[in-house]
Each structure stands twice: as structure tokens, then as C-alpha cells.
Amino acid sequence: MVAAAGVAEAPTSFNLRNSPLPSNPKYRFFLLLLLLLFFSSWSILIRSLGRPCVNRRRTFVAKTNVVAVTTTDDHSHGRGIDGGVMNIYDKVGDPKPTGRCHVRNMSVYVYDLPSKFNSDLLRNCTRLNRYRNLCPDVVNHGLGQPLSVEANTPTKEPIWFAPYQFAAEEIFHARMLNHPCRTNDPARANLFYVPFYGGFHMSSMGRETNYTARDELAVQLAEHVEQQQPWWGRRNGKDHFMVLGRTAWDFMRPDHRQAVDYGPNTLLTLPAVRNMSVFVVERHPSEGNNQLGIPYPSYFHPYTVDQVRDWQRKVAGSSRPYLFSYIGARRKEGVAAAIRDELMQQCSESEHCMLLNCTADASKCSDPKEVLRVMMASRFCLQPRGDSFTRRSVFDSLLAGCLPVLFSRHTAYTQYQMYLPENTTSYSVFLWEDEKMISDNGSRKVNIEDELMKIGSGKVEEMRKVVVDLIPRLTFAHPNASGDKGFEDVVDVALSSLLRLVY
Ligand SMILES: *[C@@H]1O[C@H](CO)[C@@H](O)[C@H](O)[C@H]1NC(C)=O
Ligand SMILES: *[C@@H]1O[C@H](CO)[C@@H](O)[C@H](O)[C@H]1NC(C)=O
Ligand SMILES: *[C@@H]1O[C@H](CO)[C@@H](O)[C@H](O)[C@H]1NC(C)=O
Ligand SMILES: *[C@@H]1O[C@H](CO)[C@@H](O)[C@H](O)[C@H]1NC(C)=O
Ligand SMILES: *[C@@H]1O[C@H](CO)[C@@H](O)[C@H](O)[C@H]1NC(C)=O
Ligand SMILES: *[C@@H]1O[C@H](CO)[C@@H](O)[C@H](O)[C@H]1NC(C)=O
Ligand SMILES: *[C@@H]1O[C@H](CO)[C@@H](O)[C@H](O)[C@H]1NC(C)=O
Ligand SMILES: *[C@@H]1O[C@H](CO)[C@@H](O)[C@H](O)[C@H]1NC(C)=O
16 A cells, blocks of 8 residues: 555655644544535635636546546556556546636636547557656656655545656646636637647657658647637737647757657747747757746645645755765766766765765665655755756755755756746855866866855755745646645746746
């Protein structure tokens, strides 16, 4: 049983148990009853006060007849595809958002796209990625498998998951279907969401050598949106948006790239898509004018502001015996390899650094509990670029209250302006530019331990406070959370920023 309290042996320095409930079952029951009464009357009150900005009738985007699965009691991969029935897809069903739209004047229409653009891709989850079977990852609205941590108490829906790092498009979609600012009337909408699972599609076609075939669905998507009149024509698509869970590079194959290949298609270069706004986990720093960076999904997916506050308290109070930590694997070549070798070297030589060598110990590095344990025991977390500029781990470290140490501006500063403070030194440290390290033959390197030691503990506390305050907006709330959840999450920030940009 994943959700059972007491199963996970959390180390003493990192204990995810945050249930405020007493352990005696009798008291627990009465307290729950009281809480339930309190919350239901409270939500009735709120709903009678606030005029919802959406009408109530909801239809699910893709009409699929797949059976929802419960995922709290089984971790085995590939589950749900036996017997020829693909139980891999959580039908969102008929979500009835509770609560009101808190963003003034916002009204978002979600296109009901043909299922080949989204849910059909999930049904083919065994073929979405050439390296792994994504069937266990696309369940739970893209949140994947619940973590076996004590904070996932058996009495409540789990809020800790291990999502696939490129699943943002599916999670975002599920949040939007249930979003209180959603409207079913396009005439009343001022934003239009096109829920294409472009990232899943891209990775499923990465090996296709016939470029026409590889791009086909993206081209059809562009044609489809242009046909949505009069809505598209009103502003030539400027009020339309899309969300992609992979980096922009995966959708910007240059025309001339016929020989060298790493799988991308041309989605982001299509004229219709260039007129839209596109949320991506990594934008192209110079050519991505219509691209807006959104956080990678991390592990925490709360329903309520109280759950957020519990976590913030835990993070703020965590004891951090290590000055810094590095969690990473080696890379074969290029800037990423050079910087990673350097960081691994310095970390292993410092007695104040906690090293998780993912080349040696891949299973620890892919265990979210282990990753969070290390990050919550460290004041600073070294964050070199990943395979591209950005790295999901940056968001894991912010979630754990560990101050990121960055080596490229494109790892965060030029990416997530909607989410992170403009003053980069208020929450992060920039030691040297990784590119320079290569071009200057290493002369730009500094001793990381020395540099981080220079930052006084008062300053560290101050920065950590900034990071802890950022946690809610860097978090994807659970897609089933109510509109009155009491905090702004990734999706809320994306929508209100976009509204300001478009109008
Ligand atoms: C989310 O809500 C849908 C119905 O809107 C329901 O079918 C599903 O089980 C819920 N999922 C969770 C994890 O609560
Ligand atoms: C709300 O939207 C309408 C139509 O889109 C616009 O005319 C009006 O000025 C907006 N009001 C505010 C306060 O932004
Ligand atoms: C699943 O993938 C196979 C092989 O690529 C394809 O023939 C089939 O049409 C796909 N099914 C769906 C529902 O997309
Ligand atoms: C490439 O794919 C397209 C679209 O699926 C198809 O029409 C065309 O015949 C294919 N070309 C080759 C050389 O196979
Ligand atoms: C994109 O917008 C421009 C004007 O901003 C318009 O001329 C063009 O037709 C639009 N493209 C599409 C495909 O709608
Ligand atoms: C990390 O692990 C790899 C593989 O075991 C090993 O070759 C390398 O030396 C390790 N690096 C450090 C700094 O310990
Ligand atoms: C940025 O933040 C740092 C640390 O919080 C502070 O010392 C500095 O004055 C700030 N700079 C600006 C321009 O606000
Ligand atoms: C780096 O070192 C190589 C040989 O070791 C040398 O040829 C090159 O000029 C150096 N580059 C810089 C920028 O110092």
C-alpha cells in the first residue's frame, strides 16, 4: 500500500509526515467529521458569495471509453495494459469546478480537439518514448505514480507524485478542464486554449525518418486551429495558446537539417503556431518571442493552501548540515560534460558537499525521496545545465528550499520571468558562466566551497525565505483542486500573465 502511513521509512532529517491528525482512530474520525462540516459550509458560503465566471456544464475534451484506474496500490510498471484493455487513461469525466474565477475578467475557452491530438496519444503510451514505457506516467492526469511517503496519508487523496519530467502538457490540460475561469462559450472567452499534446507526439515520432510523416500531425493541428472561425480570425490567433511539456528545441527543426537528426519536428515554426503563445518548459532564448517558460512539474501537487503552508513550514525548518550538494550524472561531451565533471570533482573533494553520483548510483537519483532528502539537508544545490539549458532539478531544489547555484543564464533567468523574481541574486547564486569555462580553458573556475562560504548565514536565511515564498507558484496544484484552493499555482500564474500580455 503506497498511501499507508508508516510504510515509508523517512530518515530523521527528512520526514514527510505532516498529518496534523491525532493517532487515536476515534478522535481522528471526529476531527475529520468536524473538518468536513467546516469545509462544506465554508465552500457553500464562498460559492453563494462569489459569482462564478463559468457556466456549470462541462464536457470532457476527448470522448474516450477508457476505464479509470486507481494507482495508489500498485507501482508495477506497464500495469493496466493487460487483457487488451488499455486502462491507462484517467478519464477526467465531467469535472465540476467549484469556486470562482479569481482573475478579473478572465474567461478561457478550451478547444475540444479531435482525439488524435491528445487522448489517442496517451492510449498509445507504450510507443510515446523510445526509451521507456510511459503508461505508468500518463495516469493520474499526468502526475504519474503517487510517492510512498507518509505525507500521502491513507485518509486523503495523495499529493506527492513522481511525474515524468515532460508531462506538463497533460497536467496543464487536466487543470484547465477543471479551472474556474473556464467558459464553454467561445463568444465570452478572451483566451483560447489548444490542448495539443505536442511533446508526447514529438517523442513518439523521433525516429521517423520521413519528415513529412513526422510533422504531419503538427501540420494538421495548425490547419485545424486556423479553421476555428470566427475565433481564430478575430486576433489572428494572438489570444490562442498551447502548452508543450518538452523544450522548444524539440519543435524547431531547421529546414536544412536533413542529415543530422535528433528527433525534432517543425511545430513551433508553423505560421499559425507562431501567432499563438506557447508555454514551454524551456524556451529558445533568442528565437522564442512567442514562447513563455513554465516550470517543470515536480513532486508536490496539493489541493489546498493549508497543504502548501504545511510544506513551507517543513522546508523552512529543515536542518541543513551540508553547505551544498550536487546530484547529477556525467555527460559524454560538450559544455555539459565539462561543467558536470568539474562540479562532481569539487563536490567530492569538499567535506561540506553532499554528492549523489548518478553515474554510479542511478537508482538513488531517480528516487524522489532520496533527491528531496539530500536537497532538504543542503543550503545550496549546484544546478548545471541538463541535456539542454534547463533542468527539472532546479524546481526540485526550489521545492526543497535549497538555493540554486547556476552556471548559465538560460537555465532559469531567461526562461521563467513570469515565475521568478527579477532580482536573480535574491534567490540564486551565479558563480561562473559555463561557456566561458570552456573558452577560457578553465581559468574562470572558482572554488565553489570558498565562494559559498563567503555568503553569510543571515543572507542565506533571507534568500531561503524568498525561495520558500515562491513554492506555491512553482507548483502544479492537483488537477482536481477547487478554484478556491487559496493559492496561485503554475497554471494560474500562466493564465494571468498571458491575459496581461495579450490585452
Ligand atoms: C478527479 O476528479 C474526477 C472527476 O472529475 C474523478 O473521476 C477522479 O477520480 C478524481 N481523481 C482524483 C485523484 O481525485
Ligand atoms: C473585460 O473584457 C472586456 C471584453 O473583453 C473589455 O471590454 C473590458 O475592458 C475588460 N475589463 C477590464 C477591467 O479589463
Ligand atoms: C498507435 O500507434 C500505432 C503505431 O504507430 C498506430 O498505427 C495507431 O494508429 C496508434 N493508435 C492511436 C489510437 O493513435
Ligand atoms: C512520407 O510520408 C508521407 C505522409 O505520411 C507520405 O505521403 C509519403 O509517401 C512518404 N514518403 C516516403 C518516401 O515514404
Ligand atoms: C498571423 O498574424 C498576422 C498578423 O499579425 C496575419 O497577417 C497572419 O495571417 C496570421 N497567420 C495566420 C496563419 O493566421
Ligand atoms: C562517479 O561514478 C562514476 C561511475 O562509477 C565514477 O567513474 C566516477 O569516478 C565517480 N565520480 C566521483 C567524483 O566520485
Ligand atoms: C537584489 O537582492 C539582493 C539580495 O536580496 C539585494 O541585496 C539587492 O539590493 C537587490 N538588488 C536590487 C536591484 O533590488
Ligand atoms: C586553450 O588551450 C589550448 C591548448 O591547450 C590553446 O591552443 C588555446 O589557445 C587556449 N585558449 C584560450 C582561450 O586560452
